[in-house]
Amino acid sequence: MDEDDTPAAPPRPPEVRFAVLGTVRVWRDGTELHAGPPQQQALLAVLLAGAGRAMSLPQLIGLLWGGAEPASATNVIRRYAGSLRRMIQPDLPRMASGQWLVGGGGGYRIDVDEDSLDLLGFRALYARAREARDEGLIDAAVRLYVDALALWRGPVAAGISAEVRGHPLFTQLDNERLTVAVEAADLALRHGEAGPVLASLQTLADQHRLEEHLHSKLMLALSASGRQAEALDVFHRLRDRLRTELGVEPSAVLSEAQQQVLAKTPPPAPSQARDEAERRSDQPVRRRHGSLLPRPAQLPAAPADFVGREAEVDSLLRQLTAGERTPPASSTMIINAIGGMAGVGKTTLAIHLAHRVADRYRDGQLYVDLRGFDLNGSAMTPAEAIRGFLENLGVSPQQIPDGLDAQAALYRSFLADRRMLVLLDNARDAEQVRPLLPGSAGCLVLITSRNQLSSLVAAHGAHPLALDVMSTESARESLVRRLGADRVDAEPEATQTIISLCGRLPLALSVITARALMNPRLPLGAMAEQLLEAKGSLDAFEGADRSTDIRAVFGWSYRTLSDDTARLFRLLSLHPGATFDVHSAAALGGLTVRRTRPSLAELVRAHLVAEEAGGRHRLHDLLRAYGREATDSYDTADDRDAAHDRLFRHYVQTAHTALRLLDPAHLVTVPAGIGPPAAAGPSSVEAAVRWFQQERLTLTAVVRQAVQDDRPHDAWRLARLLDSMYERVGHWHDWADLQLTALGAAQQAGEPLGVAHAHAGLGRAHSLLRRYESAEEHLCRALVLFEALGDRVGQAHCLRQLGWLMTRTERDVLAIEHTRRALDLYRAAGHLSAQADSLNALAWYQASLGACEDAVTSAVRSLLLYRRMAAGGGSGHGNTWDTLAFAHHHLGNLRRAVRCYERAVRLLRAGGDRYNEAGSLSRLGDTLALAGAAEDARARWRQAVEILTPIDPDWAAEIQEKLSATVSAS
Structure with a gap:
């Protein structure tokens, strides 16, 4: 290679460094950059505090706005993210992702390491300090601790709003700094090297004015440096603040530090301190005054008949295990918010979980029923709950300060450095819960609520646990536990009926189970009959009191x-x-x-x-x-009738919009008085298919509702709108059932046109279900009715469907005759798309009889008609390319056949016609196999089987046999 041909070396990426331990700062190639407006700086701070973890958009919104976000919050974050990327990399093209601020998964993260982010550098030095300490390299360990603390230039993310900095994401980082400083002080004091850590302790003590453990280390460090007077002054000033601001005396740890300063005794070795802590862990917890206090153990009794919920229990246990493996400096309080509808078993699960893990929280368990949905409206205030907790922690009522903030601060102080489990049951909202959250990383908080506590998830990192109804298996097991296996096994059908009519709701099952226990001779079948008779009513679920009465329990939620x-x-x-x-x-x-x-x-x-x-x-x-x-x-009854009418109009309008997308040439119009097609309906073929698949069963229910509302005319017209959709998507049994309903509605309305259309729909559905005899009967009835009505298009539709049916019953000549008659009628009516469809059908029958040249001619004529139509031919266009391919295949023009099939598949897929797409794929596989492309053939057959399995399993099985045979042969 010539020298001039040597590729240029890629440009060196800029060296970028970030800082969050203090004010938020960014450098590029040694030059400090301005991080933008305050909200943009806050976004950068959040991402840096995440230290490389991906943060979702909901998390970012919760952190930056705390539940009061504007409607444009998502766009604001994306705009700031783009600005930060261009700040870091000015030459970055617009919309490019960049090297450092990485998007994906619905959020963002900063791609950093210990060399580019001070937080990760701090953690790396801390880890090395602990390793050196454990290896006995004390001097090196102290230096590493000091180096780690020196990276801090102030409180984390100083300068951003206090609301954002108050989030646990940031407060936990400040706690990491405290942990490292205390560890460094312990090591330095024990080995007579207090000087190096003194500056960090003084800085932190100024920032954390009520942190007693930290101040005790500062006192000892000052004393070890010969500054006893200053050490005692630290004690006296903190004691005054504790009395004034919290109304409490210094804790034992601070008083012991004072005694050591007065006596000038050295602090205990870390190992001795740990031994003492372990010895005390088996003793009652010490109150801040130094007197002994029994551990609170307030959990209600564990539910005796708890069953199921394995996934939810496993999820919590995994969270706890992960939290216990986290290094102390970065550990966090675990909050689980268990939500779900009334009666779903939230409290039962929470109490069961609490008992499972209670032994991990040696300092006790606190429990309160917050009465968030009390029937009398007397929800407990946060202040009431905190006062109850404080009294159970040994604080006399006279010592509890006034004001919620002061009470919450005292409560958090009592739980600091303790491992406690707090169960907040039946919470109304996040505002009721927030003051009750401990500040200690070693605590577990379980919350139950009928409301979603989304702001706790966003602002406090709570883990949401949405509780659904029980599985059928768990519901049956709960009946077995209460009623005994013999009684349940003896009546399996009745048991299943009870479970189904209770909706697998634990409270409903409990009410019925209690009734069965009170009436041991009453068969479960009789109870099932009572439930069936009361279906649609809650009369069967009246409990002995309001707490177990389904109607009352639901009412508590409804009234909010x-x-x-x-x-x-x-x-x-x-x-x-x-x-x-x-x-x-x-x-x-x-x-x-x-x-x-x-x-x-x-x-x-x-x-x-x-x-x-x-x-x-x-x-x-x-x-x-x-x-x-x-x-x-x-x-009123008029209100309900109006609601039914609005819903019916909505579905008719949306169905018409979907039909226009799937079959643009279809002649069906919206029934008179319904109004224009829905503006908010599906806007693409894919959306139309998806809408129909989602609403299929609902549409059938709406048709039946129209019959019940004495609107038979509307019922059969909506059913007719759905014919083309069913033909494309499948579910032909449901289609046949729908057309039976439509037939009854049209007969009730006395409308022969509706009767004719219902018979025609039944004929097509039965044809696809291979019920050929009944299909022919329905189509012939429809044909007679259309002839009597003078409806040429209706007659032609029936004749064309009869032609298709004739080929399935080996009457191909008759198929051609019916199709030619249909074509003449369509021409007389000027129906271009139907003419094209009929020419395509004629071409298929001609090819089936071996007249492949005639088939090509008919198919080409069909394609020319489709080309003339401005709206296109819907899936019929693709079907004609499939027919042309079929004819070329039998003429031996395999390459041309493959090209035609591939075009057919593309058109049918774009038109949402899954059934005919599968047919083209199957035949394309046949042609490829004949051409020697066995692997390509098998790939097409597999695609066809995947589509047909839920639609036409018999045809899918036929193709699967062909596929299996070729695999075996190969």
Whole structure:
């Protein structure tokens, strides 16, 4: 290679360093950069404090705004992230990710190491200091401790807002510094080297004016340096602050340090201190006054019949284990927020978990029922709860200061450096809980609430644990535990009915189980019958008192809702489907989507509605029953009828929008009076298919609801809108059931046109289900009705479907005859897309009879018609390319056949026609196999099997046999 051809060396990336131990700072190639406006600096501080950990957008929003974020919060973060990237790398192209601030997974992280971030450098020096100490290299260890502390230039992230700095992400870093300083002081004092650590201790004591452990080390270091008067002055000033600000006396550790200064005795060796701590750990906990205090053990009794919840229990135990493995300097308090609907077993799980891990918290357990959803509205205030905790920790009522802030500070001081378990049961919201959180990293906090405590997750790093209803297996096991295996096993069907009608809700199961225990001779079958008779009502779940009465328990949650949200909840109970989206919720409420979202979010937070993937929501059956009782009480019959009407219009409009995307040439129109197509409906073929798959069962329920509401005309017209979607997506048994409902509705309405369309739909569905005899019967009935009505397009549709049916029953000549008649009728009606579809069908039948040249001619004529249509031909265009490929295959033009099949697959996939896409893939595999491309053939067959397995398992099995045979042969 010539010298001139040598590639230039890539430009050296800039050297970038970050600092967060003090003010937030950035350097590039030795030059300090301005980190931008305050909020941008706060974002950088958060990412640096994360020290390379990825931070999701919800976490960042919670940290920066603390639950009061603007609507534009996500965009603000992204804009600041882009600004930071360009600040660090000025030549970075717009929208590029950059080298240091890395995006991905819905968030950001800073890519740093111990050389580029002072926090990681501090931790690395601390780790090396401990290694040197453990190896007996005391001088080296002290130097490393001092070097680590020297990296701190002030409080972590100094200069950013106090609200952001108050987050545990930052306070825990300040605690790391304290831990290292205390360890350094212990080592230095024991070996007579107090001087090197004195400056760090003095700086930290100025910042942490009430931290007694730190001040005790400062006193001893001053004394060891010959400055006894200053050491005693530290004691006296701190004692005065404790009395004035907290109303308490100095703790034992501070008093002991004072005595050592007065006596000039050296501090105990670290090993002696540890031995003493271990000896004391088996003794009652010492109160701050020095007197003995029994450990609180307030947990309620462990639930005797606890079953299931293995995943939730394992999740908590893993968190605890991970926390115990974390180095002391970076350990954090573990907070678990257990949420779920009323009666789902939150308290039972929390108490079970607490008993499982209680032995890990040697200093005791605190428990309080916060009465967040008390029927009388008497939720406990945080001040009441803290006063109760303090009294149980040995503080007399006279010593408890006034004011919530002072009480919370005293409470945290008592729990400092202790391992305690705190169970806050039945919390109303985060504001009730926040003052009750300890400040000690060694504590575990379990919280239960019917509301989502999202601000605790965002601002305090709580682990959310959303509790669902029990599994069927766990529900059955709970019945076995209470009623005995013999009684449950003797009536398996009744047991399953009870579990199903209780919705697998633990409280409902408990009510029914208690009734069974009180009536040991009553068969479970009789109880199941009672539940079936009361289905849709909560009468069967009345408990002995309000705490076990389902109606009362649900009422506690319902009464916390705002008026608008309570109304939406009541109307949602009228929705006939298992799940719903925000658009159908808005239709029921007669609201805009924008006004509906906050109410829906309130219901989700209250666990009255469950949020599922894909923007779907679900209402538990028993909550639905409660909502229907509530709407009967609060809303008029006209209100309910209007809600049903709005929902029906919404589904008709959206179905029409989806149909226009899937089949642009389809002639079906929206029924009169429904209104224009939905503006918020699906906007692409993929979205239309996805919408139909999500709403399929709901649409069937809406059709049936229309029949119940005495709207048979609307019912059969909505069913007709769905024909083309079912044909593409599958679920033909459901399609047949829907058309039976439509047939009954049309007959009830006395509309022959509706009867004809229902018979035609049944004929097509039965054809695909291979029920050929009944399919022909329905199609012939439809044909007669369309002829009587003079509906040429309806006649042609039936004839074309009969042609398809003839090929399935080996009557190919008759298939061609029916198809030619259909083509003539379509021409007379001027229906271009149907003419093209019929020419395609004719071409297929011609190829099946061996007239492949004629088939090519008919297929080309079909394609020319599709080209003439401005709206395109929907999936029919792809089907014609498939037919052309089929003809070329049988003419021996294999290369041309492959190209045509590949084009057909692309068009059918784009049109959302999964069934015919699978057919093209199967036939493409046949052609590739004949051409010798066996592996490519098998790949296409596998794709076809994957599509067809849920749609047409019989056809999928046929292709799988072919695939298995070729694999065996190879």
